[in-house]
Amino acid sequence: MIDNFKKFNMPRYEQVRWHIQTLLTESKWDESTPLPTEQDFADKYQVSVGTVRKAVEKLVEDGVLIKHQGRGTFLKKPDFNTSLLRFYKFRDQEARYVIPTGVIKKITLIEAVDTINKTLNIHENEDLIYIERVRIVEDKVILSERIWLPKNRYQEFIGLEPKDFENLLYPFYYKKCGQFVSSAIETLFFITDHIDPYLDNTQHENLVKVCRIAKNLEGDPVEYRESYGLAEKFSYESQII
Template sequence: MMDNFKKFNMPRYEQVRWHIQTLLTENKWDEKTPLPTEQEFADKYQVSVGTVRKAVEKLVDDGVLIKQQGRGTFLKRPNFEGSLLRFFKYRDKDASYVIPTGVIKKVMLIEPVEAINKELNIHEKESLIYIERVRIVEDRVILSERIWLPKSRYEDFVGLEPEDFENLLYPFYYKKCGQFVSSAVEMLFFISNHVDPYLDNTKQENLVKVCRVAKNLEGDPIEYRESYGLAEKFSYEVNII
């Protein structure tokens, strides 16, 4: 199995790291199921335990895996749902911070969009899955989202209705289509003269637009998303230690 990498002169631990990533994605690994032990991996790939340990530590550093004392090593899913809450913090009627509920409003198969296909690094003629989603707090829409997915990766979404989707999208991507979001890059803009049908804003109200490209374990883009929220609700918070 490891012989295929000899011609690439790839370090042994990097070969093991790649194989572990492949194992996670191809088997739709459950976050609650511990990975095989380092000794089991060493036997499987015919390498030393030290080599496996280095590969696992690299995956931990990359945020792919997490070690739990006394329990083992597990797949780690980054908290992307909390990402936008860095910029938009909402309180309920009791003045407690709350996480908005996600509701799918629309899902459809659409023709290619040149700019979006470029963001997703896919062929210019590949069709897209298009999703409109809102985030709601106490029956009020506070975030509006547009999501584009490459059809080739999300074939099982074709024909689904909005009610078929779950509240958290990234776990649903993985469960339904085997697409694991491992990392993302976000860019934030303030925009004007944009009316969003779900936010029910006016042209005079400025909006914050957050563009996200989400990537899989291999670093390939598997989702492009644009999120919109009222600028008056925007805040920035960072802890510097």
Template sequence: MNLDLRLPLYQRLRDMLAAAVAEGQWRPGDAIPSEADLSKRHGVAIGTVRKAVDQLVAEGVLDRQQGRGTFVKRTRFNASMFRFFRFQSETGERRIPVSRILRREAMPAPSAVASALRIRPREGVIHLVRLRLIDDLPLLAEDIWLPRARFEPLLAVDPGEFGDLLYPLYEERCEQVVVSAEETLTVETADTMKARLLRLQPHAPLIVIERLAYDLARQPLEWRRSRGAADKFRYHVEIR
């Protein structure tokens, strides 16, 4: 990689470590070398290594675990859905919804999708329509958009093999790792198709969670809109 020599040494080391994660040298869940090992490998002081690692921990790329070491953080974006919707069985047990891919298509990017993913208008994208259910009851209807150039292998995967969580699939089949995301909540009413998918009355109120997910270089990897019935929506925040 090309390093900007004008940057402080710890910042350049931070960029080198981030590149190692982005290139898959260390995968989510892997332990990185100790600070002493990194100091010896890169010929810098341990204080410089610690400052670079501190920055990656603050950015959510690495995770320090007391007594165990420092690991590449495995993000748990599914937890955000638990913040907003009641994903529970009839007995009150919290569960990850079952996912069902209803449609997968390769197509030119609509203008709004191209803008969100920062790709050229009409550039190739993959569009997924996914339904998430608990006990066969639909909770979320999702439209998911991916840059085709980065996710081409997904077109060869049987939709029945996608599993309930997509980000591990992105990593395993496409070597694309989501490390951060931005979410926006809005409200709309259900059109005919969404009402049918979610088994609601037409024009029922929906909560929409719009998520833009990024790789380590802050390039958009995925744009999705998840829609669920407003009466299953919850919002919780602790303020201190």
């Protein structure tokens, strides 16, 4: 199996890294299940344990895997709620920080949208699944989201109703369609003259727009999302260590 890569002149550990990543993707690996041991991988791919260890360490550096002392190595689940809290801090009536609840308002199948299809790197004529979602704290909408998904990756969503969705979307993507979101790129803008029906804002209130391209383990886009929130609620926080 590893010998198939000889013609690419790829380092041995990179070959092993690619095979482990492919295994995780194709087998829809459960993030609560530890990976085989380094010795198991060494036997499987007929390489040294040192080569496997280097491949695993690289996947840990890439944020694909995480090691737990005494428990093993696991598929890492990104914490996208932490990403949200970089931009907005939400408190309840007792001044405690809270994670907003997600509620699906609309899901429908739509025709291709040129700019969205290009962003998702799919055929220009491929249909899309379109979702409108809000994030709520104490019965108040604080974020409004528009989400576009490639139809071919989310066939199981066709026919679902808003009530069928769970609070957290990314675990639901994985459970229902086998789409594991491994990373994302976010771009932030301040915008004006945008009225959002869920935020109930006025034309004179500035909004923050966060565009996110979510990717799978192979680096392919699996979701494009636009999130809108009131600029007056915006704050940026970044920890530098």
